[in-house]
Amino acid sequence: MGDYGKFKWVFRLLKSKEGRKVVLIPLIIMIVFSGYEIYQMEFNSKPEITEMQDGSGEIKLSKRSELAAFKLPKEAGEIRDILGEDAKVRSYDVFCDKEHHIKSAMLSMKADETKAQEIMAFYKGKYSLEEGGTDLSGSAEGYEMRIHYDANDQRIDIDLKKGSD
Known part of the structure; x- marks a missing residue:
C-alpha cells in the first residue's frame, strides 16, 4: 500500500x-x-530595548539583521548623526545610561573591500582619524571612534565610546 x-x-x-x-x-x-x-525581525529597524539586570538602570538598544541593511533609528540619536543619516548597518548595540544619554555603541556594516575603503576614507577625512594597520581611530564629536575592516567576513565594525569630559 x-x-x-x-x-x-x-x-x-x-x-x-x-x-x-x-x-x-x-x-x-x-x-x-x-x-x-x-x-x-529582518527589515524593521526599531531596536529591542533591554534594561540591564545589574541595577544600574542602564539600557541596551540592539538590532540584528542577516537579510538586509537598514538605517539607524531615531533612538540612536548622536550615533546616527556621527555616521550619517543614510548609513546602512547590519547590526548595532547602543548602551545608554539612566537618563538615556548614549555611553557607547558597536555597529556593523556589510561591505566588500572597495566599498570598505571608500567608507573608511570618508570617515578618515571627516573626523581626521589616524591609521593603525587595518584600523582607524580618533575622536568624533565627543566620542572615541575605532573603525576596523574584517576582510574574511567583509564587514566594517565601528566602536564608539563617550570620551571623558
Whole structure:
C-alpha cells in the first residue's frame, strides 16, 4: 500500500471544496503571520530595548539583521548623526545610561573591500582619524571612534565610546 494509504484522508479532504477551505485558510493565516514576523525581525529597524539586570538602570538598544541593511533609528540619536543619516548597518548595540544619554555603541556594516575603503576614507577625512594597520581611530564629536575592516567576513565594525569630559 505504501505511503499513499497513510495519507489517503488528506487527498480525500483536498478533493472537496469545503476540505480545501479547512486546509488552506489556516495555512494562509500561518504564512501571513510568518511573513510579518520575518519583516519585524529582518527589515524593521526599531531596536529591542533591554534594561540591564545589574541595577544600574542602564539600557541596551540592539538590532540584528542577516537579510538586509537598514538605517539607524531615531533612538540612536548622536550615533546616527556621527555616521550619517543614510548609513546602512547590519547590526548595532547602543548602551545608554539612566537618563538615556548614549555611553557607547558597536555597529556593523556589510561591505566588500572597495566599498570598505571608500567608507573608511570618508570617515578618515571627516573626523581626521589616524591609521593603525587595518584600523582607524580618533575622536568624533565627543566620542572615541575605532573603525576596523574584517576582510574574511567583509564587514566594517565601528566602536564608539563617550570620551571623558
